[in-house]
Amino acid sequence: MKEFILILPFLISINVYAEEYKATPIENVEMTCGNEISQSIEWSYCISRTKNSNNQNVLYHLHGRKGNASWWNDKDYHTGKIHNEWIKNEVDPPTVISISFGGLWFLLKNKNNSGLINIFLQNIISKVEGKLSFNPIKRSIMGISMGGLNTFYLSMSNSSMFEKAAILCAHIPFITHHDGFLKVLKYSFEHNISLKRSYMMYKMSQKFYSDKKTHELNSSQNLIGQFNADLSPELYITCGEKDDWGCMKSSKMVAEKIKEKDGKVTWTPRLGGHCDLNHEEIARFLVN
Secondary structure: HHHHHHHHHHHHHHHHHHHOOOOOOOOOOEEEEEEEEEEEEEEEEEEEOOOOOOOOOOOEEOOOOEEEEEEOOOOOOOOHHHHHHHOOOOOOOOOOEEEEEOOOOOOOOOOOOOHHHHHHHHHHHHHHOOOOOOOOEEEEEEEEEEHHHHHHHHHHHOOOOOOEEEOOOOOOOOOEEEEEHHHHHHHHHHOOOOHHHHHHHHHHHHHHHHOOOHHHOOOOOHHHOOOOOOHOOEEEEEEEEOOOOOHHHHHHHHHHHHHHHHOOOOOEEOOOOOOOOOOOHHHHHHHO
């Protein structure tokens, strides 16, 4: 006990003075950020432009859990590595628009047609693109982890808004807490989801799919059933075999179902853990 008391101030000092992670900005990228309110919902954005790029297309970026709208502009993160592939291959990068509603959010429908996905498609896109100096020729979208799931929801919206969509390391759920605890446990085992992630997903389900109507409107099975290839983007879906969120099986299932409905989709399984990504392939997909 005496030794613990002696070491406690040292442990506290480490916590107090530990530096918060700071992103290394991508070279020659100018980022402007701001905050907005749409239909009483607060959201933030960051617009990242590469100097001297003549690309007139827009790429929407959706960040992962605990992130924010500035996460695109990080030289050492996945996004920076994707950007580097464009530069290395002498491709003009698109203007990147990152949107955020906080650290944890999902673009879901609700029974009043006023869910976050409705606000995103009907209000936010026009509002944020009004800040650009050009009218976008094409829109694409990509998301990592939580952002990947949100990209899935947008891809299934039949909105014809996006030409391409990259769903990166996202567990696309085919079950919620409404199915019962035992079925959730069985599902977690079959999808190789760790106990920690299973618990987190169960709690998130309770929060975001609080009633059965919300579950029905946003059910992955139902969304894919309503998928219209003519109104949907070309998809790129990837997941790591050792991902403890268990996205491998569900991602493959989505890719197969989209193919059955004549949708364009590239399925890229990886050998690593959460967000083991092929940056070169993703960069090529998004600009070709």
